[in-house]
Amino acid sequence: MIKVDKLIFNAFQENTYLVYDETSECLIIDPGCQDAYEQQELVDFIDEKKLKPVGQLYTHCHIDHIPGNAFVFKKYGLRPVMHKLSLPFFMRANEQSRMFGLDEIEIIEPEKFIAEGDKIKFGNSFLEVLYTPGHIDGHVCFANKNSKFVIVGDVLFRDSIGRTDLPTGDFDILESSIKDKLYTLGADFTVYPGHGVKTTIGHEMKNNPFVRI
Numbered sequence: 001m002i003k004v005d006k007l008i009f010n011a012f013q014e015n016t017y018l019v020y021d022e023t024s025e026c027l028i029i030d031p032g033c034q035d036a037y038e039q040q041e042l043v044d045f046i047d048e049k050k051l052k053p054v055g056q057l058y059t060h061c062h063i064d065h066i067p068g069n070a071f072v073f074k075k076y077g078l079r080p081v082m083h084k085l086s087l088p089f090f091m092r093a094n095e096q097s098r099m100f101g102l103d104e105i106e107i108i109e110p111e112k113f114i115a116e117g118d119k120i121k122f123g124n125s126f127l128e129v130l131y132t133p134g135h136i137d138g139h140v141c142f143a144n145k146n147s148k149f150v151i152v153g154d155v156l157f158r159d160s161i162g163r164t165d166l167p168t169g170d171f172d173i174l175e176s177s178i179k180d181k182l183y184t185l186g187a188d189f190t191v192y193p194g195h196g197v198k199t200t201i202g203h204e205m206k207n208n209p210f211v212r213i
């Protein structure tokens, strides 16, 4: 049985997800913890649930999704794992920091890259990688077809979609990612977005004002 829990971090109210199963092995997705207080909140949560982090994964590398990367590496010995096309954004993250007037962050070199169709193991379970560009190059989603959920970063939100006005954003590509990769999963899939509350594929297919079927 897989559980998906959420912590909300930094000025952008970014959702950091912890995904774990009955073995307590846990994936940390988009650690957005920005300061010592938020870092402690992450550690306290992991300690309280007795989780064992085994992976540090990224949906994409906008600045609000990555500030915790060096902390997770130092605390748990896990290097970042992302799509190859995310690397330039990740390595130049502090250009984004300066653009948004934020403190600079430390960057840890990724360990390996993931691509469409890859399976990321934890405990007795795995997440499948879906390549979903349009919000930013290198964006991936993480799906589990047994437990019927998908972690979608900034591709799809409840009644909304990701911005397409930032570098490498493109509405037509984003629309294809949503229709071809997410809506095809099935109406009963739970959707965990990078900001805001969870939703379902069925709700978005019917009600999303930007990409409807």
Ligand SMILES: [Zn+2]
Residues within 6 Å of the ligand: 060, 062, 135, 136, 154
């Ligand atoms: Zn983003």
